[in-house]
Amino acid sequence: MGLYRRGKVWWMNFTYQGQQVRASTGQTDKRAAELILGDTRRQLRDGAYRITLEERNRTFRELMERFLSEHVTKKASQRSYIGYAKRLRGFFGDGTPLADITPRLIVEYKNQLSADELAPASVNRHLATLKKAFSLAVREWEWCQRNPVLSVSMERENNGRDRWLTVEEESRLLAACAPWLQDIVQFALGTGMRMGEILSLSWRGVDLTRRTVMLFHSKNGERRTIPLNQTMLSLMKAKKDEAHFMKQPTGNLIALRENSCGLVFKSKVGTPIESGHLRRSFRLALKKAGIENFHFHDLRHTFATRLVQAGVELYKVQRLLGHKSPMMTQRYAHHYPESLRDGVEILDRIKPTSQIITVGLVGSEVEAASC
Numbered sequence: 001m002g003l004y005r006r007g008k009v010w011w012m013n014f015t016y017q018g019q020q021v022r023a024s025t026g027q028t029d030k031r032a033a034e035l036i037l038g039d040t041r042r043q044l045r046d047g048a049y050r051i052t053l054e055e056r057n058r059t060f061r062e063l064m065e066r067f068l069s070e071h072v073t074k075k076a077s078q079r080s081y082i083g084y085a086k087r088l089r090g091f092f093g094d095g096t097p098l099a100d101i102t103p104r105l106i107v108e109y110k111n112q113l114s115a116d117e118l119a120p121a122s123v124n125r126h127l128a129t130l131k132k133a134f135s136l137a138v139r140e141w142e143w144c145q146r147n148p149v150l151s152v153s154m155e156r157e158n159n160g161r162d163r164w165l166t167v168e169e170e171s172r173l174l175a176a177c178a179p180w181l182q183d184i185v186q187f188a189l190g191t192g193m194r195m196g197e198i199l200s201l202s203w204r205g206v207d208l209t210r211r212t213v214m215l216f217h218s219k220n221g222e223r224r225t226i227p228l229n230q231t232m233l234s235l236m237k238a239k240k241d242e243a244h245f246m247k248q249p250t251g252n253l254i255a256l257r258e259n260s261c262g263l264v265f266k267s268k269v270g271t272p273i274e275s276g277h278l279r280r281s282f283r284l285a286l287k288k289a290g291i292e293n294f295h296f297h298d299l300r301h302t303f304a305t306r307l308v309q310a311g312v313e314l315y316k317v318q319r320l321l322g323h324k325s326p327m328m329t330q331r332y333a334h335h336y337p338e339s340l341r342d343g344v345e346i347l348d349r350i351k352p353t354s355q356i357i358t359v360g361l362v363g364s365e366v367e368a369a370s371c
Helices: 030-046 053-057 060-070 078-092 103-115 120-139 167-176 179-191 195-199 230-244 275-289 298-309 314-321 326-335 338-349 364-369
Strands: 002-006 009-016 019-027 212-215 224-227 245-247 253-255
Touching (some): 002 030, 009 030, 060 078, 298 314, 298 326, 314 326
Antiparallel strands (some): 212 224
């Protein structure tokens, strides 16, 4: 049992359960690596060494593939997870044993994302994806004994963004959008749904009689039912008609049994709309409309802000947005200071007394007691 150097990092080489094991110490300093080696020797002697052969034999590719097939298929934002997994595999390598994914290596990945100028929130989404995959590998699949991401700190996010559309900006934006994009923008403004939720919305979840749409897999993994106002109901009815008929180049109308992918919002050929294509088209529309510092997710902020400004109570806004915690919705409270006005108006009813009169005093005694 000993140490050897691979690049700048010291590795341990020893036999465990009849097999040769090479494990990284994650240390570039030899003295620190020797301390880890000594601790490993004690664990081996006491029968408490926690690394398993499964952790040595399972690769990072297997981890990501099983994570995508068993966990991500239940999520509305599947495309985002697929993108995260692709980037993770590119950095860590498909053939890397899970035992070699150390906190030190994960920090290097985090630093690489920051160097590529990813926002702190985006960096955290990558780390959260990796953390969830390892969590499943530890708790459910029994591939690993530890989750190395737990030792890595997340980036500090700036959640203070509070940008929403004015009515005038909305008119300019809609005028600059292509018809298909205009429908999506209007739907986002009228429901507060996220991009991934809108793009994955299927006709199976639309109930025109009850005037609702249902998300079977929202961001938090739970079902969510959203009521439709009259404007959104009219939009859904128009999309329903569009789903049953399409215009051929000859000008003839042919009935369709259903669009091929069953989605409410789809491309001209009936295929799912890629989030990347939507973002690019949205940015072009913003540029054409002369609107700056605005993201697609800000349509959701606009929905919530307008409700609060109209006096809708925060609990209802929380339910409509699908927030688990009221703290997430509290950020919009400042948009309706009128809700706090009754708290200060009570002071108007508390009038100072100009005189204090003692009952029982008469004549000059009353005058003496007056203030």
